[in-house]
Amino acid sequence: MKKALLFIAIVSLFINFKGNAIGLRSVKEQNFNIEKDLLLVQFDCKTDVDDLHTIAAMATLILNAKFSKIQYHAVAGTYGTQKGLYVPPNDLLKLCFGNNWTDANENFNEAIKKVKTIVLKTLVKQGDIWIAEAGQSDFTAKLIKAIQIDLPKIDVTKRIHVVQHSDWNEKHTSAEHLKFIKENSDYKKIPDGNVVGNGTPGFCDPKYTYWKDKITNPKLFEIWKLATNLSNKYNGKEGRYNNKAISAGGMDFSDFSEVCWILGLKNINDIEQFFNTYSL
Template sequence: MNKRIIVISLCAIGLLSCRNSEKKSDTEIVNQYYHMLDTSDYSQISVLLADNIQTQEGEYSPSYSQEEYKELLKWDAVFDPTYEILEIVKEDNGTIKATVSKSDTRIQFLYEKPFITDNNITIKNGKITKVSTEYVDFDSKTFGNNRTRLLTYIDEMNPELNGFLTDQTEAGANKYLKAIELYRAKPRFNLGKDLLLMHFDCKTDVDDLHAAAGLLTLMSQPKFSEVKYHAVAGTYGIQEGLYVPPNSLFKLAFGHNWTDAHERMEAAAEEVAQRAMATLEAEGDIWIAEAGQSDFSAHLVMAIQKMLPELESKKRIHIVQHSDWNEEVTSPELLEFAKTNTEYNKIKDGNSVGNGTPGFRTPGYTAWKQEVKDPKLKSVWELAVNLSQKYNGKEGRYNNEAVAENGLDFSDLSEVCWMLHLEDIKDTEEFFNRFTP
């Protein structure tokens, strides 16, 4: 009998030892928690979370049961999230601090890059009881502007989806996703009605020369024969450096269909505003591709507003910008004016491939010489390339490495492609294959 008691006691001690050896550290629990979020596998909720879990973002601090929290995570899963722990440390007070990158469909639309958050996680008796979240360097302007555009569009065009923003259920998330899809698919440039303006700064990068040749190539396609367009040169902002004279190229490419704003910005804005009047009075919209900064665009909008004071410019004038640097060297007050008084669209940078817009910056690309068969287009591309080689990096001008390596850079044309729903074009090679048969 005594032997049996001893055996049972030893077994109990052995089981207890096994359980202790399997006990997870707080850091391991947090890693498993974010793995669960990343994979949307909620089978571990009862293992990782306490019966009640509290969350906190700013002053908002709700509590959830495990089942309620699972429903919230189902909302999250609809957007196909990706979580990545960038750093994880144990704080002196016993909490775990995890710096996390999160991206999903909703975040990419509203914020245009991943959220970075510092998360302080409280664990008691091996289970998470509280998650406090602080956003790192949160860009409230980008987030707010995109959210406002989405809400305004849905309210006007698909009011049956209203309320999606605050409905944190799986059904609410699907409405949210549908709202984003509808916004992204909304009509853009009306080929037979709207006016396309492309504003080239020509300072101090030579890429605008290639972009001008790219614009003419696109506008020479039969499918775009109805497009009304106009080019403007010299629409620079506050950047340093010398101007790249484009006049001979613009005359060859556009004839009289361009305006010179170099050293005469306000006068040129008045001239282009007069040209825009016919489109606006015929109920067409104005679309501006910023192959540079927004200084000229702001002056143009001011001129139009004087001529048509009742115009709802945020609905009728659209700006498309793809470059962070262009925004940085725009006069701050004029950039703010442009964003406030137009529908301002910031798209992915056309210098990169695979980010959702065409990548038109390709070092060493010379196949255009064989691809371009039309004599007029060929002469325009030849002049654009020759002028870019003449001015690239000269007298302190920006040295465009793609051009220096005998390649092409017409990255600004990605904006026009976005307007025309051509953002599926991958790169320079595909552009020439598609538009220079």
């Protein structure tokens, strides 16, 4: 009888463990695991053109041999409640990432379905999701809700990490969605990526114009050329936000501070150091 009870207890424990395995974290808690985690980089592209520079910065990183194995996916059009015109990034995204991106501006609901499918593949393999929120969090809130329907036992506060650097982005996320994100993810608010010396890289500089001298990789040069051309084309046009750093001929990929935080790139201080370190 005792043996039978012991057998039942062991079987029950195994079933319970298996059923809840999706909610367990890897040993390296709070660290991006390049072997199995997924990096989602989400761009609102409304109405500031700085996302175009951030897209190019992301491409710069993944073209570097050290980061070529990162599992990532880009999403465009993840804007919140702000008014104004969209900054079309599609040509740049195709050049940078091929087909490895999703257009939420074109069809929000279909984008949720597509990104959810990508995310689920990582989660069921015990990988975590890290979201660099280069914009607002309304898309992320809907995405997490969709994930919870498919994986109701998952502990989203341990498996889905959301990183935000901007007060403005928080203010232009719907209050309901911002509250949901903070309660249903590992939400990290980091110092503003526009400022140097505050604990994250400062990637906004109206005086930095030397990127052409730093890049030797032809594809990367083409990427930054398109990013700067598009940003100059749309910056401040038809009521869009006028990014003063870019108007002055400089650069702004302040949202990229979130990617640096996720990947633990603590040695990068500013734009010059970024190009000196990672441009090819």
